[in-house]
Every structure is written in structure tokens, then in C-alpha cells.
Amino acid sequence: MDIALSTWMMIAFVLALGLSAWKMYKFMPTKQLKDDDTTPQAQSELMxxxxxxxxxxxxxxxxxxxxxxxxxxxxxxxxxxxxxxxNKLKQLLHIHYIKNPDTKCIKDIHTKLHS
Structure with missing residues (x-):
């Protein structure tokens, strides 16, 4: 049984593809980091x-x-x-302005918090 060169090349390609997919899976982050400040809970805490x-x-x-x-x-x-x-502060303030359309600046937020 003689296997052609193209068959050997296909086998090598499939093995290399499997190995690279496994390496990508292993190095991709799968759990949340302790210092991840992009979660809704962290942004709420900061706000x-x-x-x-x-x-x-x-x-x-x-x-x-x-x-x-x-x-x-x-x-x-x-x-x-x-x-x-x-920049992160500006983003959080803009999110607050969108959620509260009656506030447009820091002074408006201060006035609303004291009323």
C-alpha cells in the first residue's frame, strides 16, 4: 500500500491545524481575572x-x-x-448622563443628589 505525497501533506496539515487549535484554546483566558474592572459590578462600584x-x-x-x-x-x-x-471617568459620566437625561454635567449630578 503506497500512500501518495498529497495524502501525507493532508495528514500533516490536519495534525498541524489540530495542534494550533489546541494551543489557541490553552492560551485564551477562560476565567475572569481578579483585577477585571470592565464587569458591570466593578463599574457600578466605581460609579x-x-x-x-x-x-x-x-x-x-x-x-x-x-x-x-x-x-x-x-x-x-x-x-x-x-x-x-x-477617559474611563468620562465614559462612566456619559453612561450616567444617558441613564439620567436630566443631568448634563457634574453640577447637575450634584444638584440632583442633594435634592
Missing amino acids: DLILKIIKGSHGELTEKELHEMVTKHEEFDSEHFWRFNE
């Missing part, structure tokens, strides 16, 4: 902290000042939210 800081402030905050206050707050977990920056 609650932001709202708490806005409520305790004078209301005339810029986004940069709010970012500094959040990162310096004692409840802020810098290991869990190590990717938190001004």
Missing part, C-alpha cells in the same frame, strides 16, 4: 464612589479634579482599578 465624591463636594468640579479626588479617596482600590484614568 457609586464617583457619586459619593460628587455628593460630598461643592459641586463645581472639573473632570480632572474629580479624577484626582477619586484616585486619592480612601475607598478607591488602586490595585483593582489600575486602569482608571480620565
Whole structure:
């Protein structure tokens, strides 16, 4: 029984395809990381902290000042939210503005929290 060269090439291709699929499966993350701050729970926790800081402030905050206050707050977990920056703050504020159409700025959020 003589096997043609094309058959050997097909067998090698299928084996290489199986090996590469197995390697991709092994290296793909299958469980959630401890410091994943993109989950709804983590974003809710961060937004609650932001709202708490806005409520305790004078209301005339810029986004940069709010970012500094959040990162310096004692409840802020810098290991869990190590990717938190001004862009992430802006995203969270825009999500809040969409959910609450009567707020358009930090001062509106402050006013709503005190009413």
C-alpha cells in the first residue's frame, strides 16, 4: 500500500491545524481575572464612589479634579482599578448622563443628589 505525497501533506496539515487549535484554546483566558474592572459590578462600584465624591463636594468640579479626588479617596482600590484614568471617568459620566437625561454635567449630578 503506497500512500501518495498529497495524502501525507493532508495528514500533516490536519495534525498541524489540530495542534494550533489546541494551543489557541490553552492560551485564551477562560476565567475572569481578579483585577477585571470592565464587569458591570466593578463599574457600578466605581460609579457609586464617583457619586459619593460628587455628593460630598461643592459641586463645581472639573473632570480632572474629580479624577484626582477619586484616585486619592480612601475607598478607591488602586490595585483593582489600575486602569482608571480620565477617559474611563468620562465614559462612566456619559453612561450616567444617558441613564439620567436630566443631568448634563457634574453640577447637575450634584444638584440632583442633594435634592
